[in-house]
Amino acid sequence: MCRTKINKIKIKILKAAYAGGEGHIGSSFSVTDILYVLYNSSVKISSELINSNDRDYVILSKGHASLAHAAILEDKKIITTEQLMSFCSHDSILGGHLDKNKVPGIEASTGSLGHGISLSVGMAMGVKIKKRSNKIFCVVGDGECNEGTFWEAMLLGAHHNIDNLYCIIDYNRSNDRALKLDSLEDKLKAFGWDVINIDGHSHVEITNAILSNRSNKPKAIIAHTIKGSGIKMMENNHEWHHKVPSFDELKIMIEELS
């Protein structure tokens, strides 16, 4: 049931990328399950709640996976199908990286890697200062774990006991070819975070990781994923990091997901 639903969302992502002639599909497909679970079983957010102080916050720090985020917002009826399909056109509200001042439901304008997690630490500290109980879910890519600011944020999160912050690492191994993150779990634990490893495509494992109240530490969830998950020609294939399918490729991909 969920897999069918995810595949339908992925088909919309492909169509939006094809229509817009732009997009990071591989990165979007590795994170689709994570975002879907966040918006459907874990996070307090809906079209009615998007401006409420009671909502939880989702920050997609790997902003280039904007297609996945936009497709989930469309699925939740926060944006329209027409808006999704206008992806990257001149007057669209949706670009290759989403603008918080244009897109309802987008909390932060991300795109340059390594900003979102530090910003999320600030939001998490801020809601505590305001004595609110919101949770902050920040989705980062493994590539941006190269950034110094990611590790600055790990220091800050642990030092200030930011237990309302969840850092979900979409570990699709896209960066292994550049700078490997060997023993990421050990590194994060050494920084003082509560760390678990999960299958980032298993909705049960994602849900359990988010709902379990394990400690008063900030939580890191290393979600092992496959870049381009669901499309054989795309899976773990760097060629598809930033590439739009041709019409024929689109047909093959839609058939595979149908």
Place this chain on the structure above:
Amino acid sequence: MRKQFVETVSKIIEEDESAVLLLGDIGVYGFRDVLTRYPERSYNIGILEQSTISLSAGLSMVGLTPIVHTIAPFIVERSLEQIKVDLCYQNLGVNLVSIGGSYDYAGLGCTHHCPADVSILNEIPNMQIIVPGHPKEFDQLFSQNYNNNSPSYYRLSESSNNKSYKTEFGKNIVLQEMGDVVVIAVGPMLSKVLEAIKDLNITLIYCTTVKPFDFSSIESLLNKKILIIEPYYNGPVLTNILRENNSLIGNFTSIGVPNKFINKYGTKDDIDQMIGLDSASIRKQIIEKMSE
């Protein structure tokens, strides 16, 4: 100015429950009382300027008013992309207050100099730049504007003018009007300029807000010779004047990308057309110039 900064911000932290102070391990002794009394809203956050800027954006996004303080090169040059993306692109009400403008830390050498701060930040859309010339002016300008919901940069300096004026955000003050030459003195340059012109027939304008620049204050003086005296790399005030009125450059016309975020998508050609950098728009400007 540093002492006044502590006094002004301490009062704000005490009175305004939305104000949050973030120190980059600078000014900690001065703020010791605030750090002790309001630990939930005042932090010696550490020596990680880039994340501090992003963190301040996060605080602002949940309704707080951050005040971030450290030495000028570290807050501006090291954290530049965070300032551009997290503060200015998102257009958030975060206050950056630097100390050690230009070569205030003369003895420490170029690593601690920052004469580029104002010209760098002047290029970032949405950023407001305030250069007080006296501690009392910092108090006036900061107290009026710290919660105005815009990214703002306050440049504190070791040197101050001998006298303070009643300053207002975004307003220049015409101190005297005589002769055919106009001098615009920015912030702490004023005392030196006053000494320099004491026996001269000069129109003198005092500027403490570099961006947005108070163009109306010089509109009636544009036919005169104008000298701009700035305490950092020269240029930002002239740039802001010319951006307001391009015809002031005489034989030159400057055309380029306008100083605002281009928040449209599509193709590069779409954007070129939108901002007038396509061939047809350039031709139109050239023909206008030819017919002048």
